[in-house]
Amino acid sequence: MTARTLYDKLWDSHLVKEREDGSSIIYIDRQLLHEVTSPQAFEGLRLAKRKPWRIDANLATPDHNVPTTDRSGGVEAISDRVSRIQVQTLDDNCDEFGVLEFKMQDKRQGIVHVVGPEQGATLPGMTVVCGDSHTSTHGAFGALAHGIGTSEVEHVLATQTLIQKKMKNMLVRVNGSVSELITGKDIVLAIIGKIGTAGGTGYAIEFGGQAIQELSMEGRMTVCNMAIEAGARAGVIAVDQTTIDYVKGRTFAPKGEQWDLAVANWSDLHSDVDAQFDKVIEIEGSSIEPQVSWGTSPEMVVAIGELIPDPEKEPDPVKRESIERALEYMGLKAGMPVNDIQLDSVFIGSCTNSRIEDIRAAAQVVKGKKIASTIEQAMVVPGSGLIKQQAEEEGLDTIFTDAGIEWREPGCSMCLAMNADKLASGKHCAATSNRNFEGRQGFGGRTHLVSPAMAAAAAIAGHFVDIRDVEIAQS
């Protein structure tokens, strides 16, 4: 048998049928649902009088619109009328169709891409879809996972399949180890800086190499989460003992004999030694430094200590214009050190970086310190109610509040500002989220993407500093 990549194996094992016209029907094991991209899909089912194919394949939770402040008033108390209707509509649809939903006041509620893995609803070898581009996150488990549009959400509900064309294979190998304090976020931002936001278009990216193998599951999820920011719908990482240890014992993970059977089954979830990739990118782990985005696209990123690029030095006219436009929007000057950007706000959260490891890393940096007087708002938004609870058990919440950082309820929050958490126009925010597009965190807001530790250090200093120069509390 010819050598296959991990993506090839996942594709083959889910192939229902190849059709004469070159398209394929692919079986979907798990669909995650949230309030923004599902209402029209449920409505479509109702209008066509169709029933969901397999209810037990679906899991729902509201995340984009939910308030991160006091929720004791329930859904009725969401002040924004349209947000309230959307969250209520998800509750109503899940009740009507019998889909398991972790509702807003359930402590298992959270960001879908945090909740799925946390509950063991994401398992190795699965196909996982969700009406959200950051579904690539789940590829960290050796699963084929990607975002879909609402029509496809409906298609999966109705048929448990998708019509797909196979993607090409790309391997991004990070050789050797990364230095201390370099995180999955720095690795993936460095990769995007190298290959660009369209570098992975048409590919499924496998992340491999020693530096990736040495990451925790949290770090791997951060890397796969941002595969889409490199243009790749799906990112995958081979299954190893780290994966299996993370999954074991989770609510929806197999138990007993089925667990043993599953683990044996998962041992093949890696690319064969001789597998051929259409494209291979190599990066030396030791060359990766803490990353900071300066512009309005995740590829507009530099290492801490570097200068903001000069458009005059860019030969490609389309890129030059993009740099000029980004500098204008961001209110920055070419050639300025990225460390000198004065920050107004700090956001630690999102499906990229809101897991317990991220929160611990930020807490270690701020422990015993106060945020800079120039920081108008700093907040930590945990990825789920269970993470919030765990962090509180570890005393992390008081470390943040003592430092002047707000401790919030779980949700997507200021990553995309669909709820009340918005970055004001013209303000600069150090954010652990995934997109620095114009207006992403709020109309006119200016986003800088960094790791949780870098965001925490920036909150204390009021500007970006090299995390390797910062005194860090021992856990």
Next chain:
Amino acid sequence: MKKFTELNGIVTPLDRANVDTDMIIPKQFLKSIKRTGFGQNLFDELRYLDEGHADTSCEGRPLNTDFVMNQSRYAGTSVLLARQNFGCGSSREHAPWALDDYGYRCVIAPSFADIFFNNCFKNGLLPIVLGEEIVDKLFVETFSTEGYSLNIDLPSQTITTPPGEKISFEVEKFRKHCLLNGLDEIGVTLESEDDIRAYETKRRVAAPWLFDAIKAQ
């Protein structure tokens, strides 16, 4: 789904690379539970000078007159000419819904982001990939000729420019078939219901842990 066969449309040139779906339709408008009504907020942050709010009329809002869509020469447009990596970012289908609701039926660019490209076909919107040089030429012609329009013929996969130049384009066979006939893709897939059931039965035996673990209380 709306059929797409042939289109004669005025072209709007959006001369900007990496147009993301946040730009096409900003997040505050995603709170709607409907598929329609997004047209007035298409490119909201580029089109208007103030901040737009969901569920609110755009009448009387200050327009950014520099933005192409606000220029009278492009009124009644149905073809959007764009640059590389159009539609990157979020998977929101609200992006093609907004384009469609405004009146666009076709987007031409040198490259598209995968999810956006896929979402277009579900909504009777035709995304066409053309070479960088051809796109450059179309930009030049569109800017220099008021009322510049293209004829887009899906059956023959041909674009005809006003001077009569023919440009051929690629489209996947199944997608073309669905567009030409306005097919409901779910209906087409359900014709393979037996194959899906057969696959599922085998999978249930091979990987039983993937079934019945999740149940609503």
